[in-house]
Amino acid sequence: xxxxxxxxxxxxxxxxxxxxxxxxxxxxxxxxxxxxxxxxxxxxxxxxxxxxxxxxxxxxxxxxxxxxxxxxxxxxxxxxxxxxxxxxxxxxxxxxxxxxxxxxxxxxxxxxxxxxxxxxxxxxxxxxxxxxxxxxxxxxxxxxxxxxxxxxxxxxxxxxxxxxxxxxxxxxxxxxxxxxxxxxxxxxxxxxxxxxxxxxxxxxxxxxxxxxxxxxxxxxxxxxxxxxxxxxxxxxxxxxxx
Amino acid sequence: xxxxxxxxxxxxxxxxxxxxxxxxxxxxxxxxxxxxxxxxxxxxxxxxxxxxxxxxxxxxxxxxxxxxxxxxxxxxxxxxxxxxxxxxxxxxxxxxxxxxxxxxxxxxxxxxxxxxxxxxxxxxxxxxxxxxxxxxxxxxxxxxxxxxxxxxxxxxxxxxxxxxxxxxxxxxxxxxxxxxxxxxxxxxxxxxxxxxxxxxxxxxxxxxxxxxxxxxxxxxxxxxxxxxxxxxxxxxxxxxxxxxxxxxxxxxxxxxxxxxxxxxxxxxxxxxxxxxxxxxxxxxxxxxxxxxxxxxxxxxxxxxxxxxxxxxxxxx
Numbered sequence: 001x002x003x004x005x006x007x008x009x010x011x012x013x014x015x016x017x018x019x020x021x022x023x024x025x026x027x028x029x030x031x032x033x034x035x036x037x038x039x040x041x042x043x044x045x046x047x048x049x050x051x052x053x054x055x056x057x058x059x060x061x062x063x064x065x066x067x068x069x070x071x072x073x074x075x076x077x078x079x080x081x082x083x084x085x086x087x088x089x090x091x092x093x094x095x096x097x098x099x100x101x102x103x104x105x106x107x108x109x110x111x112x113x114x115x116x117x118x119x120x121x122x123x124x125x126x127x128x129x130x131x132x133x134x135x136x137x138x139x140x141x142x143x144x145x146x147x148x149x150x151x152x153x154x155x156x157x158x159x160x161x162x163x164x165x166x167x168x169x170x171x172x173x174x175x176x177x178x179x180x181x182x183x184x185x186x187x188x189x190x191x192x193x194x195x196x197x198x199x200x201x202x203x204x205x206x207x208x209x210x211x212x213x214x215x216x217x218x219x220x221x222x223x224x225x226x227x228x229x230x231x232x233x234x235x236x237x238x239x240x241x242x
Numbered sequence: 243x244x245x246x247x248x249x250x251x252x253x254x255x256x257x258x259x260x261x262x263x264x265x266x267x268x269x270x271x272x273x274x275x276x277x278x279x280x281x282x283x284x285x286x287x288x289x290x291x292x293x294x295x296x297x298x299x300x301x302x303x304x305x306x307x308x309x310x311x312x313x314x315x316x317x318x319x320x321x322x323x324x325x326x327x328x329x330x331x332x333x334x335x336x337x338x339x340x341x342x343x344x345x346x347x348x349x350x351x352x353x354x355x356x357x358x359x360x361x362x363x364x365x366x367x368x369x370x371x372x373x374x375x376x377x378x379x380x381x382x383x384x385x386x387x388x389x390x391x392x393x394x395x396x397x398x399x400x401x402x403x404x405x406x407x408x409x410x411x412x413x414x415x416x417x418x419x420x421x422x423x424x425x426x427x428x429x430x431x432x433x434x435x436x437x438x439x440x441x442x443x444x445x446x447x448x449x450x451x452x453x454x455x456x457x458x459x460x461x462x463x464x465x466x467x468x469x470x471x472x473x474x475x476x477x478x479x480x481x482x483x484x485x486x487x488x489x490x491x492x493x494x495x496x497x498x499x500x501x502x503x504x505x506x507x508x509x510x511x512x513x514x515x516x517x518x519x520x521x522x523x524x525x526x527x528x529x530x531x532x533x534x535x536x537x538x539x540x541x542x543x544x545x546x547x548x549x550x551x552x553x554x555x556x557x558x
Contacts, residue, residue: 004343005343007339011331012330080328082320082322083328085293086291086315086319087315088314088316089345091312237293
């Protein structure tokens with residue numbers, strides 16, 4: 001971790017207008033939960049559906065895409081990354097610092113609102129709120145690592161990331177059971193299922209991957225992506241022209 | 243005192259050879275890297291700065307390879323060509339962040355010294371986004387100087403500067419060179435290099451075309467044959483007079499398109515002159531025209547673009 005790299009990353013990530021998007025996305029399920037709560041009162045089933053499909057399935061990948069690619073993509077695009085690269089800092093350290101900032105944004109701006117969403121609709125019953133909040137946090141960190149790596153590998157990281165998040169995660173991962181083994185969403189859900197515990201099945205919190213596989217996969221992808229991104233950052237081409 | 247050595251360095255991108263078998267030594271003092279746009283100057287600077295791997299050959303700084311060698315940046319200060327910095331920060335914050343990234347023991351005083359060196363103390367508390375081109379350039383300089391590196395690489399530092407800013411930067415770089423630093427800057431403008439650089443490396447079309455001090459380079463450039471396109475009231479008479487006079491090695495008369503009617507100038511031909519002795523020809527031409535009572539409508543140097551000047555050096 002390099003505090004100055006993290007500080008510069010945070011400035012460019014939360015500066016400009018990106019912060020508004022990062023605030024707005026998790027606000028959608030939060031507002032919906034308030035409306036449902038006022039209209040029909042607490043409801044565990046609705047809570048699960050909302051956090052499952054909207055938060056974990058849609059909002060989280062988009063949030064992580066903005067946070068992950070936003071933590072390094074703009075610097076690569078406009079060339080200001082040279083100010084980091086022309087320094088005696090290990091490239092992996094740059095990547096870890098950027099992952100730390102993106103992860104912090106996931107925890108504070110996505111996981112915490114998810115917890116509140118769960119509390120509003122389901123209270124503390126069955127640890128549904130906690131389960132999804134932790135799922136969002138661990139899934140979000142892994143997504144961020146993936147999208148950070150994508151941003152180092154290609155200038156079209158946002159497009160590739162969108163295709164992955166929307167097509168693979170929500171379509172293929174939802175319908176084809178074999179593909180679920182390669183879905184960050186399912187890995188995160190396995191953690192949620194484990195936290196919710198005994199009543200998970202009854203509530204419909206069912207991951208397509210067992211916890212014993214999900215946790216190593218989350219770790220391998222998060223650590224592996226960041227390590228690989230650091231390697232590629234050593235050789236990244238900083239061009240003068242667009 | 244540090245010396246950059248390029249030994250048989252080539253770099254290609256796919257089928258395009260950007261830098262072709264360049265061997266040069268950049269010693270302490272100010273060196274100008276001169277060449278037209280697209281000659282491979284930026285690629286060469288990126289190779290020297292360790293941002294690109296040479297496809298073949300080696301780039302070393304005091305014997306150490308610069309590629310994939312992050313600690314080399316303790317010795318190198320780089321001023322990139324691109325404008326982008328971190329907007330939403332003040333100049334001071336940005337220079338300070340660069341000092342911290344270098345892991346300096348006392349980043350505040352290092353940043354303060356660098357900002358003073360580039361004379362940006364006053365505006366340094368303003369947002370970088372509000373800076374003029376020259377101010378941005380100076381803040382970029384400050385970030386490159388913050389760790390007091392023995393080697394300074396500048397990519398087109400004079401681009402877009404006004405004459406006053408230009409003079410300031412020339413002074414600054416001269417001081418750096420005089421104090422024993424190895425300063426290399428690229429430019430496509432001969433006069434800039436002439437004013438500043440003790441030694442000049444000329445790049446053309448990816449190749450190392452010439453090196454030496456300014457006088458040697460200038461000599462090479464003025465000695466080459468010059469071509470002119472001349473239009474006059476009597477091209478044929480002028481052509482024979484030019485050849486008789488001796489300053490030109492060849493003349494060619496060309497009938498222009500739409501001949502005879504277009505301009506009513508008495509002749510619509512064009513005369514191409516190959517001047518062998520440049521200074522003699524330009525002095526003789528008006529005298530000849532006056533003597534023969536021929537009016538000169540146009541005298542156009544046909545190949546004065548920097549590109550052709552440099553190409554001559556390569557083909558020589």
